[in-house]
Amino acid sequence: MSALTGGVGPAAATAGPAAAAALRRVTGVPLARLLAKRLVAAAVIVVALATSVFVLQRLSPLDPAKAMLGPGASASAVAQQREKLGLDDPFAAQLGRYLVGLPQGDLGMSYRTRRPVMTDLGAFVPATAELAFTAIVLALLLGIFFAVSTSLRWPGASVLRGVLMAGASAPAFLLGIGAILVFYKQLGWLPASGRTGITDVPGGPSGLLVLDGLLAGRFDVVSDALKHLVLPALAISFGPSVAIGRVLRTSLSSEERSDYARTARAKGLTDGAVLRRHVLRNAVGPALSMTGLQVGLMFAGVLVVEQIFAWPGIGQYTAQSIPVADFPAIAGVTLLLGIGYVVINTVVDILQGLADPRITT
């Protein structure tokens, strides 16, 4: 829930009185209904995801007990371990135990780290959150930039369009590797591994280095963390940003030709004023929808790209959990991503309601 208010607050603050009024409108009954609906959706998704992870665990040939004890463990030790983990209980009992624990924040114990999965996630999530948030913002900014620069008439427009298409069709890991080769190996402009090179980083409160650095007044940390973010965030957001940019370009050009834009020009407004005051707000809707759709893709991108950039986030955690059949850890990560997806799409819906007064009536 805090993510939601965080998403709405800044938007309302920057968009002025009109948005504030719109916010008052969406914060009435419709917003409560939207949130209620999304809570239900999140619950359904969590149950569905948890169930499928458990089914996978059943089908998997790996034995977590064996993986925990190592290859040399005796059969009786393994059996004992299975007993201890409750792995021999009926399927429904295991699943039920897991689901009942969820509301209390109990995601079970990791087989590998032997700590609560919740604690592990708490340690890894901030790094991933910082990267994912940066990537989403970057995808939006780049999308706007691509939309504008490919629709303007300049000699490079068609070349740029071709480059973007080619780039967008490359998977995120390829872009990541390419970026490392060029900007780190060849040019040496940007770092290519980890979150920061500084050892005495502030330890809190958010776990987001840029934010914590700002709060602590450690601008060296801020700038170093930002440098580390550039390449992985770029690799993740490039494809989505091209998709967003294309949608935005199409909707900008059709809104520019709309009747109300003609009315605005007939009033004697400048082209810039027509674009800023009238066209933009009407054109963002489809771009926001596309952003919501791309978020799922970007989550997949984050997990892979973290590997390439040695980013200490849940991608790393997942990569270490999969080979040892650490199903509680895998389930925890899966649920987290599912909830993140719902949250971000809820924010997108609220932003769309802010942009278009017709949506909530």
Add this chain to the structure above:
Amino acid sequence: MSQDDTTAAVATAPPPTGAGAPVARVEDLHVTFRRAGADIQAIRGVSLEVGPGEIVGLVGESGSGKSVLGLSLLGLLGGSPRTSGRAVVHGTDMLTAGAAERRDVRRLHLGAVFQDPMTSLNPTMRVGRQIVEAAGSQDEAVRLLTAVGVPDPARRLRAYPHELSGGLRQRVMIAMAVAGTPSLVIADEPTTALDVTVQAQVLGLVKRLRDEIGCAFLLVTHDLGVAAQVVDRVAVMYAGRITEVGPADEVLRHGAHPYGVALMRSRLSLRTDRDTPLLALPGSVPSPARPEPGCAFAPRCTLAGPDCTTTPPAPVEVAPGHLAACVRDLAEIRAFADAVPGEEPPATGRPSAATAPAAATEAGPGAAPDDAPVEEPAAVRVQNAYRTYGVGSGIGRRRPLQALRGVSLTVARGEAVAVVGESGSGKSTLLRLVAGLERADGGTIELGSAAGAQMVFQDSGASLTPWLTIGELVGERLRSAGVPRAERDRRVAEALELVGLPAEVAKARGTQLSGGQRQRVGLARATVVPPEILLCDEPTSALDVSLAASVINLVGRLRRELDMAVLFVTHDLSVARVVADRIAVMYLGRIVEIGTADEITHRPRHPYTQALVAAVPDLGVEPPPPSGEPASPLDPPPGCAFHPRCPRATPSCSDPALDPRLAAQPGERTRLTACINLEVS
């Protein structure tokens, strides 16, 4: 662009003498677009002046260049056309001046009103901010809204466009257009998207604003009745040229150009003769990609001769201030105009054989069915039909919208009944129920026979699958009935012939046909297996007068030859009058009056029918603008739903317990009216 036709261009029609320097002057304007490798000559030498405070009407069929002329004066031509000539407003040529200079002219001296106020206002900005952009301040915005007759203006400023009714939206557009008292307002079809009673109000407003502010209007319209009502001078456009220009009364009553004469004649009014086919203009507008070398009207002109096809005829002054571009002399044209029936006295009623028995069967909601002693088999019998929709989507609340609130209607075999009413009255819903496309929530709908109902839509073009040929589309129903191939082809050819399409059309696809042809395909498709009843949903409202006339004639002919009943939905009483034996008038989900076409159009009795009839724009008619706009079907007013707008309403009319039923007056057999305060006549 040829320079040799400048002769045609000197048709500068001066404004009435003594009016002062013109506020706008178009001189020999040519506008050529480039589309799909072809030159589209939208305007081919137009000259026109608009005097201060003058209302100039620009009329003509679709594609004649009216909107392009208006946009040229605004300096807002899109699609980067080639232009020559001048379009001067306030001393600035809006074709060649710099962007900043044109912007200043638009801001200070021009206003614009466009056809659809829903799309022409920014949906995401409060109307207050939109008006302030033009008016400069909040106070001025309130003053303007008051001036254009928006009730409670301070509150409306905070509304979004979708929260206003169509009429209020167009008033907001007009308020923005007259902000800063411009010297000229370009109004492009400002009333086409509005209901007829609201249209009358908006036209009244245009006239009042001219008188109060003194700004001139260039009023683009395809409706000659609209022009007749408010304009001082009329310019008739055809294929990118002005064929005739002069004082409105002169041009509309004593046209001096064969095109203007023919246009006036194919126009429908409440006085149109019902017993003879309409005088449709033959042929269609020439393609702007292949203009005629001489007079553009020659292919469709009865008076055309070899002298017409070489050079465009020069405009000649036929009367003071009245110019016409035709090579024939005036006497010849007048003789042509008089040779055909012009405005006849009202056609006396033609009691259709089918009418009488069915008429007495309509009854209000809940009325005992046995007051209708009808044995005659009916084509369709609707009894006490109710239909409610849930509206409001996304994350808003859903509310019930009562589209039909107890409608009973019987259409006899072979009878044609028109259903008229303003938007939201439920007429299309009724049609969809009869077509079986939706189910009624209450009441019954019985079709007379298994032949069933077939529907023709407003825009048949949209319902023609683009990847099937016309032949396949028309034959679809035969095919699903298992008719063998050869037989199918034969019957498709017959159906096409019946609707007046050449047989080759069977191989064409929907996108290659014109609007009128597509409408004919829609009719062929519906009648290839003749239905018991043909359902038409505004099939003419997207068509020009001449095309509409031919489609109406066709519906009449099909009805006779195939012996079908017809249920025809339209918002246009003049159309209803000529297609139907009887007319049912709907208001907010109920039939408020039903009777023969002549009863309804010449002796309306229900106050709403009277307001509708009075609002139909026509020559020499000064309508008393009816008050108010249709209420929302989301919450129909209690008692008689019409009472907030009714001039005869009494306190008992708003009594929630009141439920006015359709009832016949003593001595009348064919007409039923639902009103408790009928004038005794």
